[in-house]
Amino acid sequence: MHVFQLLTSAQGIWIWIGALLTLFIFSFLFGDNPLYKFAEHLYVGLSVGYMIAIYYWNFFKPDLIDPLFGQGRLILIIPAILGLCYFAIFVQKFSWAIRIPMGLILGWGAGIAIPAVLQANIIRQIQGSLITSQTLARWDTAVWSLIVLVGVITTVIYFFFSREQKGGLKVVANIGIIYIMIGFGASFGYTVMARISLLLGRLQFLLRDWLGVIQ
Numbered sequence: 001m002h003v004f005q006l007l008t009s010a011q012g013i014w015i016w017i018g019a020l021l022t023l024f025i026f027s028f029l030f031g032d033n034p035l036y037k038f039a040e041h042l043y044v045g046l047s048v049g050y051m052i053a054i055y056y057w058n059f060f061k062p063d064l065i066d067p068l069f070g071q072g073r074l075i076l077i078i079p080a081i082l083g084l085c086y087f088a089i090f091v092q093k094f095s096w097a098i099r100i101p102m103g104l105i106l107g108w109g110a111g112i113a114i115p116a117v118l119q120a121n122i123i124r125q126i127q128g129s130l131i132t133s134q135t136l137a138r139w140d141t142a143v144w145s146l147i148v149l150v151g152v153i154t155t156v157i158y159f160f161f162s163r164e165q166k167g168g169l170k171v172v173a174n175i176g177i178i179y180i181m182i183g184f185g186a187s188f189g190y191t192v193m194a195r196i197s198l199l200l201g202r203l204q205f206l207l208r209d210w211l212g213v214i215q
Contacts, residue, residue, distance in 0.1 A: 006210070019210040022202050125152070151179040 006012025067074040082104065088097035146200035157169065158176030163172045207214045 015209050019206055022206060150175070155179050 004016050005064075021039045021042070024035040028036040057159065062078055064080060067073040082101040083102045085097040088094040115132055154172050154176035156176070158165075158173040158180065163169065204214075
């Protein structure tokens with residue numbers, strides 16, 4: 001009865017649409033089919049359209065159109081032309097023009113990203129891995145800090161290929177492999193749990209909002 005009552009309200013119609021699209025996506029469990037393709041293409045199309053609108057109103061219009069035509073900042077013609085060069089990929093004769101903005105973006109991005117990555121992923125990691133006097137104040141913190149420090153050193157040694165890994169070096173490298181596998185396992189487990197959380201959310205939507213069998 002709850003399912004049919006939803007058809008009498010505007011919100012209920014959207015719940016029906018969401019439920020049907022969810023079932024279309026779940027139909028992939030029985031193999032690729034037109035219903036799944038319809039829901040997939042609809043999702044991709046709506047996502048692209050939504051992102052185009054977001055980028056236009058949040059970036060393109062306030063950062064280019066308004067300053068260029070409203071305030072007369074002619075210097076913005078240069079980034080506008082560079083942006084148009086991306087569309088040259090659709091014209092084979094002028095497809096080479098896309099290399100200009102891509103080269104500038106990659107060069108600028110590398111110059112900005114490399115120092116940030118070194119600071120965040122290397123320098124900060126080294127600082128965090130060192131056991132300071134404050135860390136040694138509590139034994140449990142000291143133990144975990146020591147475990148992390150051993151993991152960092154053994155993992156780095158595993159990727160040290162300047163010498164053949166044999167003897168004691170091989171033992172240390174094997175310990176690094178254990179740390180790497182633990183890291184991969186934790187990452188995989190987190191990914192699986194995130195997907196299960198999404199599944200539970202859709203099941204909750206179907207059973208509560210659509211069918212009304214749970215509260």
